[in-house]
Amino acid sequence: MTKAREWTYEGTQLAWLKERLGRPEPGPGHVVSEIVPRGFEAYVRIFHRFEARDGSGRSCTWQASARESGVPFHAELSHWSLRGGESDSTGRSLFYAQDGALDSQSRQALASLLITASGDEAVYFAYDLAALLWTDGAKPLIHHVPLADLGSLRDSMMDLVGDSGPEFWWPNNRAWVVTTDFDLRSTYVGCSKETAELLLADEVLESLPVAAETRVDWDADQTQ
Incomplete structure (x- = not known):
């Protein structure tokens, strides 16, 4: 055991x-x-910060992602509510917050x-x-x-x-x-x-x- x-x-x-x-x-x-x-x-x-997985050095804010997803930017915002945006070759979201x-x-x-x-x-x-x-x-x-x-x-x-x-x-x-x-x-x-x-x-x-x-x-x- x-x-x-x-x-x-x-x-x-x-x-x-x-x-x-x-x-x-x-x-x-x-x-x-x-x-x-x-x-x-x-x-x-x-x-x-959301950073691109492709090594380009690009980043994206939560506020911008919330606006693109059509949800409010607020204190309890979850990354699960953020939709859309660019995808990589596997279909995953290109931007990732660790x-x-x-x-x-x-x-x-x-x-x-x-x-x-x-x-x-x-x-x-x-x-x-x-x-x-x-x-x-x-x-x-x-x-x-x-x-x-x-x-x-x-x-x-x-x-x-x-x-x-x-x-x-x-x-x-x-x-x-x-x-x-x-x-x-x-x-x-x-x-x-x-x-x-x-x-x-x-x-x-x-x-x-x-x-x-x-x-x-x-x-x-x-x-x-």
């Missing part, structure tokens, strides 16, 4: 974060507070904005589910390095977990938390109102304000 692997957060820097996740009332799907702790003044959804990893352009922009908000201090970067799936360890993989070193950190983790993550980022004072869930095509941030305004005003990031109760799962979009 196969023995189930046990995963523990006890004694890790992720323990505080995991203790604050959840939802006060049961309901359909999953919501922001299940992946980003409650208690922040503001929450922001950052959409993973799950589990914020696209490089948006990731760099987000890191730069957070440096502006809180300085380039060392922050925690945690690989959680990706580490559970792809390594033989008994705990999540957590690194404590400056925000400016995020690219180098991801490169060093590529052989272990591929292109996913980090799933959680946060500074020493826990003023904000970034979550890129392993199964989602958007990244969510809990932060102050001032930091949220900075993110929402950025021209590189495609983002919308959300709430702790906003649904995040693929079936969230009520326009389907």
Whole structure:
């Protein structure tokens, strides 16, 4: 009989974060507070950029895809509601937003904005589910390095977990938390109102304000 692997957060820097996740009332799907702790003044959804599979370097925004699909661009928009657009030789949609990893352009922009908000201090970067799936360890993989070193950190983790993550980022004072869930095509941030305004005003990031109760799962979009 196969023995189930046990995963523990006890004694890790992720323990505080995991203790604050959840939802006060049961309901359909999953919501922001299940992946980003409650208690922040503001929450922001950052959409993973749609990038062409053909290597052309072209990209497409969710807002443009929603407009082409005839659906509203809103905080609970699911990629399942986006129809039409160009197809590749196999009939698949040419543009694809990766799950589990914020696209490089948006990731760099987000890191730069957070440096502006809180300085380039060392922050925690945690690989959680990706580490559970792809390594033989008994705990999540957590690194404590400056925000400016995020690219180098991801490169060093590529052989272990591929292109996913980090799933959680946060500074020493826990003023904000970034979550890129392993199964989602958007990244969510809990932060102050001032930091949220900075993110929402950025021209590189495609983002919308959300709430702790906003649904995040693929079936969230009520326009389907």
